[in-house]
Amino acid sequence: MTTDPNLTSLTKVRFADPRTIIANAIKAFLPPEQIDVAAYAAEHRYLDNRGGGYVGRWNHDEAPYLVAPMESLTSREHLTTAVVGPGRSGKTAIGQNWMLQSVEVDPADMLVYGATDAMIEEYVKAEIDPMIDSHKEIRKRLGKRPRDNSMHFKKFSAMWVQFLAATYSNLINKSAPRVVITELDACDTSKGDPYELATIRRQTFGYESMVLAESHPDLAAGSDPSKWTAGVMSLYRDSDRHIWYWPCPNCNAYSSPNPMGQRVMTLDWPADAPLDEVRDAARLMCPCCGTLIEDRWRRAMNRDGSWVGMGQTISEDGDIAGELVAKDIAGFWITGVMSPFVIGGIGSLAYEMEKARRAVANGEEKAVQKLKDVTVKRWGLPFDPPKAVGSLDAKALADRAEPGLRLGYVPEGARFITAAVDIQGNRFEILVRAWGVAGESWIIDYRKVTADPATSPGDWDDMLKSLEDALYPLTDNSGRAMKIMAIGFDSGGQEGVTLQAYDAWRRARKRRTARKCGNIDGRHAWSILPLKGNGSVNAPLLNLTYPESKRRDRTAGARGEVPVGLFNPNAFKDAASTQMQVAEPGPWCVHFPAGLRAAEPPHPFFDQLVAEQRSSDGRWTKVSPNARNEALDLMTMTNVMAFLFGLPRMPWESPPGWAAPWDANTMVVFMEEETAARNATALVAGMKVVAQAVSTPAPSTASREERRKRLASQLAR
Structure with a gap:
């Protein structure tokens, strides 16, 4: 039998499966996969940071705060995504993941800008080329011609990516629907705002376009939003301002590592x-x-953790309420303490x-x-340049003391009163300050009261009751007086003081004199509040804490009942120093009665006001180790209590009743009527005590009675 060689060769030929050919042809006509950048990264991104870095599949658990910025890139509700953050926070990976997602499932031309040619070349060599090599599907779509894969240009099967320095000519001569600007604040601004120039180049694409701008906040002039006039913080200022909140592992209450948060x-x-x-x-x-x-x-x-934007609030339990304010810019602010990539x-x-x-x-x-x-x-925070060290002179302050002002009286113009108590080993020191329109203030009382703050509950009660009941006559001779609106007292110091301070607050709460007066600027405004200084220069101005909270899960209803005002003493001493330097009557001027002067120099009260100086690093320290600074601490705490009640933003045209003019002020009373009402209350309470005395032996109160008499004589006016 003869075998045909042609037939033998045909049997060795392999033919493609026609079903596979048809399936691949149909697949080419299917729309691209609908998947956002974050979901794409979780499925497809591979990290190859050999030599000590992470190697493996992208995992959102490493930096969950990157998810929302990536999701916003495919949003049709925004035109820009702005990400503020420090180095080593993962913000650069947002743009990289966007590029990968675009190439594989959602093609559109892309421009990537860096500050300089050297920076963009280093970025392509160190980040982009290795990333392409690590992803087979991306590598398959990269053009094979030399011009398709250069340092500044990558041509893929359905799109291109161009890498350029953010120079004026590069920003005005290129167009693409997608733009990435890395380290915006490092880009040249001599011929215009790089973001403004770049965003013009994509406007023909409308809501199909997106600009991603990320950077350290180098160009912000300070931490106040009014100073965010350039760079990435100006974009964040005009955005929906997302802030990250995370739960405490001890009490599960949500707070923010961002200084602009509700609870910091x-x-x-x-x-x-x-x-x-x-x-x-x-x-x-x-x-x-x-x-x-x-x-x-x-x-x-x-x-x-969770992002919370403008218009939204988050409870301590993590429940987000309110509707996000609609903005063209989605803004996200990452801080250094959020980043898991910070070495150390x-x-x-x-x-x-x-x-x-x-x-x-x-x-x-x-x-x-x-x-x-x-x-x-x-840290990823805007920088506040160190302020010049203020200079206050005790003699100059004493010379400003006004003979026409009397200690113990409320002068014309005062609207409400705050009091502060400083704790010393053998005494309480008390300062009472009246506040008027635009922060003008008057010292109306200052005294020292002998006591044993570390061990005597009775001394605490006597001191607080004296302030709760205090009536300061108005200077209009109307027979009216003003009551103290808010009392703050130091809760730190020697052993035993904190416990006594907390217990004293509990007893005031039972007397219903420590009461919650509403919610102001996201904080409970308590009429009586223990205070504690937070020495960190970066600490927020004022946080209300409940240090005895026992909550262990988010749904528990129990919480510590004693509030503590945790304040930044450095910032409040800045404010007190600035106020005391205002010599002319008007906004923020402090008026001192002549009764605060000693008979002859030196004047201890005024010496204490200047006992500390502000160093260039922002901290206040004593000018000498033995200097007494209680008066300055008291000024600071009266400031804290006024701030708690919203003094800086007080609507003086239509103030709350306790800050209204005298005729409408709810804290102004007729002295005779108030005294009669108190006597009646005391009589009823005394009758109850007598009724109980038959079965309850009276405790020994000799020493306490002596202290009460001393206190009464010191407080009498």
Whole structure:
């Protein structure tokens, strides 16, 4: 039998499956997969940071705060996504994931801008080329011709990506529906705002376009939003302003590591310790329960975190209420303590910040620039340049004391009163301050009361009751007087004082004199409040905490009942110093009665007001170790209580009743009527005591009675 060689060769030929051919042909006509950038990254992004970095599939659990910014890139409700953040926070990966998602499932031409040619070339070499090599599907779509894969240009099967320096000519001569600007604040602004120039180039694409701008906040002139006039913070200012909130691992209450949050979690460390100890001792402080939180908890806290934008609020239980304000810009602000990629964790952040501050305090060369670099690039916060050290002179303040003002009387123009109590080993020191329109104020009382604050509940009760019942006559001779609106007292100091302070507040609460007067600026405004200074320069102005909270889960109803005002003493002393430097009557001027002067110099009260100076690193310290500073502390605490009740934003045209003019003021009473009402109340209470005395032996009160008599004589006017 003869075998045909042609037939033999045909049997070796393999033919494609016609079903596969048809299926692939049909697939080409299918629309691209509908998947946003975050979901794409979770499915397809591979990280190959060999040599110590992470290697493996992208995992949202590492930095959950990156999910929402990535999702906003495919939103049709925004035209721009602005991401503020420090180095090593993952913000650059947002643009990289967007590029991968665009190439594989949602093609559209893309422009990527960096500050300089050198920076963009380094970025392509170190980040983009290795990323393409690590993703087979992306590599398959990359053009094979040399011009399709250059340093500045990548041509893929259905789109291109161009990498350019953000120069004026590059910004005005290119167009694409998608634009990425890395490190916006480092780009040249000499010929215009890089963002404004770039956004023009995509406007023909309308809501099919998107600009991603990310950067450290280098160009912000300070932490106040009014100073966010350039760079990425100007975009964030005009955005829906998302802020990250995460739960405390101890009480599960939600607070924010962002200084603009409703409740701010701060980074705390021993400011005077050696730098190595600063690094090791750094802890996050929960504003709701006062717990110090170790670095190891941050990953779990991030995993349960949430973004909260403008128009929304978040409860301590994590419930988000309100509707997000509609803006063309989706804004997200990442801070350094959020990032899991910071080498050394929060300890290194504290170390670098403290080191930079000490360099400024020591007057080292370029120390202010170093402090700015740490604040902006490592902490991700706008930088407030150190203020000039204020100079107050005790003699000049004493010379300003006004003979026409009488201690114990409320002068014309005063609208409400705050009182502060400083705790010393053997006494209470009390300052009472009246406030008027635009922050003008008058010192109306100052005294020292002998007591035993560490061990005597009776002394605490007598002191607080004296202030609760105090009536300060108005100077109009109408027989009327004004009551104190808010009392703040120091809750720290020697052993035993904190416990006594908390117990005294509980008893005032039972008397119904410690009462909640509403919610002002997101804080409960208590009429009586224990206070505690937070020594961190970056601490928020004022947080209301409940340090005895026992909550362990988000649904528990129990909470600590004693509120504590945790305030920034450095910032409030800045304010007090500024106010005392205003010599002309009017906004923020402080008026001192002549009765505060001693018979002859020196004048101890005024010496205490200048006993501290502000150093260039923002901290207030004593000018000498033995200087007395109680008067300055009292001025600060009266400021805190006025701030708690909304003084800086008080609507003086239509104020609340307790800050109204005298004829309509709810804290103004006729002295005779008030005294008669109190006597009647005391009589009823006395009858109850007599009725109980038959079965209850009277305790020994000799020493306490003596103290009460001393207190009564000191408070009498």
